[in-house]
Amino acid sequence: xxxxxxxxxxxxxxxxxxxxxxxxxxxxxxxxxxxxxxxxxxxxxxxxxxxxxxxxxxxxxxxxxxxxxxxxxxxxxxxxxxxxxxxxxxxxxxxxxxxxxxxxxxxxxxxxxxxxxxxxxxxxxxxxxxxxxxxxxxxxxxxx
Amino acid sequence: xxxxxxxxxxxxxxxxxxxxxxxxxxxxxxxxxxxxxxxxxxxxxxxxxxxxxxxxxxxxxxxxxxxxxxxxxxxxxxxxxxxxxxxxxxxxxxxxxxxxxxxxxxxxxxxxxxxxxxxxxxxxxxxxxxxxxxxxxxxxxxxxxxxxxxxxxxxxxxxxxxxxxxxxxxxxxxxxxxxxxxxxxxxxxxxxxxxxxxxxxxxxxxxxxxxxxxxxxxxxxxxxxxxxxxxxxxxxxxxxxxxxxxxxxxxxxxxxxxxxxxxxxxxxxxxxxxxxxxxxxxxxxxxxxxxxxxxxxxxxxxxxxxxxxxxxxxxxxxxxxxxxx
Numbered sequence: 077x078x079x080x081x082x083x084x085x086x087x088x089x090x091x092x093x094x095x096x097x098x099x100x101x102x103x104x105x106x107x108x109x110x111x112x113x114x115x116x117x118x119x120x121x122x123x124x125x126x127x128x129x130x131x132x133x134x135x136x137x138x139x140x141x142x143x144x145x146x147x148x149x150x151x152x153x154x155x156x157x158x159x160x161x162x163x164x165x166x167x168x169x170x171x172x173x174x175x176x177x178x179x180x181x182x183x184x185x186x187x188x189x190x191x192x193x194x195x196x197x198x199x200x201x202x203x204x205x206x207x208x209x210x211x212x213x214x215x216x217x218x219x220x
Numbered sequence: 221x222x223x224x225x226x227x228x229x230x231x232x233x234x235x236x237x238x239x240x241x242x243x244x245x246x247x248x249x250x251x252x253x254x255x256x257x258x259x260x261x262x263x264x265x266x267x268x269x270x271x272x273x274x275x276x277x278x279x280x281x282x283x284x285x286x287x288x289x290x291x292x293x294x295x296x297x298x299x300x301x302x303x304x305x306x307x308x309x310x311x312x313x314x315x316x317x318x319x320x321x322x323x324x325x326x327x328x329x330x331x332x333x334x335x336x337x338x339x340x341x342x343x344x345x346x347x348x349x350x351x352x353x354x355x356x357x358x359x360x361x362x363x364x365x366x367x368x369x370x371x372x373x374x375x376x377x378x379x380x381x382x383x384x385x386x387x388x389x390x391x392x393x394x395x396x397x398x399x400x401x402x403x404x405x406x407x408x409x410x411x412x413x414x415x416x417x418x419x420x421x422x423x424x425x426x427x428x429x430x431x432x433x434x435x436x437x438x439x440x441x442x443x444x445x446x447x448x449x450x451x452x453x454x455x456x457x458x459x460x461x462x463x464x465x466x467x468x469x470x471x472x473x474x475x476x477x478x479x480x481x482x483x484x485x486x487x488x489x490x491x492x493x494x495x496x497x498x499x500x501x502x503x504x505x506x507x508x509x510x511x512x513x514x515x516x517x518x519x520x521x522x523x524x525x526x527x528x529x530x531x532x533x534x535x536x537x538x539x540x541x542x543x544x545x
Contacts, residue, residue: 123481128474155535157539162481168421174543181545
């Protein structure tokens with residue numbers, strides 16, 4: 077069977093979630109591998125959420141928010157940027173391939189960019205194959 | 221240079237002040253190469269203090285633990301705590317002050333210029349089973365170790381702890397009293413981090429898989445850390461539970477990733493977490509990687525300026541957009 081990755085996407089309520097919504101209403105086609113978690117701001121995302129998503133069986137994690145300077149909460153995405161640029165390098169140090177974790181800026185009107193971002197990470201993760209750091213009980217549930 | 225004598229004099233003076241409740245310093249330990257932290261309350265006790273290359277502990281941890289143990293019994297107006305710090309420990313103080321974790325007015329800082337402490341693991345490997353309490357003295361480029369009645373000279377590089385070989389500044393950042401004079405620090409080029417960065421992702425995965433699997437989750441690394449002082453720790457919480465209690469590679473990865481990331485832009489390279497680790501996990505490699513990236517990406521160095529804002533509490537619009545689509 078062909079490997080279909082699971083991508084967990086944390087999307088900011090004000091920009092990327094609306095952008096993904098627009099992609100849906102505009103009938104843009106994009107991979108159905110992405111599972112969306114809506115959060116109020118990209119800076120609401122704790123780095124532990126990312127690793128937890130990997131442990132729960134995600135093959136890739138996407139964090140997406142408003143473009144710099146367009147945050148609904150004025151500077152939340154600037155804070156998030158510092159955190160996740162650093163986290164990406166740190167995850168690589170721990171042995172999690174940098175292609176598995178991605179960050180993007182997608183505004184509410186950029187449905188086209190959203191489909192590009194999803195295609196991009198899905199293709200990258202497909203090449204990498206299944207994630208090796210799943211929690212063991214997750215493996216057991218899948219083999220049942 | 222022997223710092224013990226001037227340190228005792230200063231300590232005696234400080235302990236006789238009315239506004240100082242106690243002094244935290246080092247005293248002779250019970251056996252072998254041990255030096256133990258001590259809390260002194262009386263000027264007469266000042267002669268118990270020692271300072272030698274064996275004083276590896278970072279005592280600033282006690283300042284945020286002030287409500288437990290002997291520090292709890294403070295009386296009336298005597299509300300200041302005096303503390304002996306090395307240069308690296310003083311950087312922890314600077315971060316604590318910047319975060320308003322401690323009140324500078326309530327602390328009397330005795331800075332001691334140390335020219336490097338020993339690595340106890342290296343020392344005990346070379347001189348095993350030292351029972352009687354012995355001493356190590358720094359003489360220029362060498363340590364002279366008293367071992368089983370003899371004095372052995374060992375070149376400094378063979379015993380010096382790793383953090384001292386890459387020390388950035390031997391002069392304490394904050395101090396009220398200074399003992400000794402700082403010698404030149406070797407400086408830090410992050411050579412060790414660059415070396416580990418050169419490995420492939422698979423090699424890194426294998427390395428940390430085997431290292432983190434060893435972890436028994438004793439939480440010693442968190443408890444010893446002078447900068448892990450939140451009373452409500454994310455690693456302990458049950459609701460929401462970020463980290464499960466099982467001890468396996470997966471949960472340990474989450475634990476160590478969270479712990480190290482909470483110290484990003486805060487870790488001052490005192491190396492205490494690695495020293496106390498009963499499983500010898502190279503925890504500083506995690507902290508050092510973050511320190512290097514923080515320096516590289518944001519030109520930020522913790523513990524240099526007691527007034528500086530925390531790394532993640534600030535931003536610059538021109539921060540790098542590395543890898544962001």
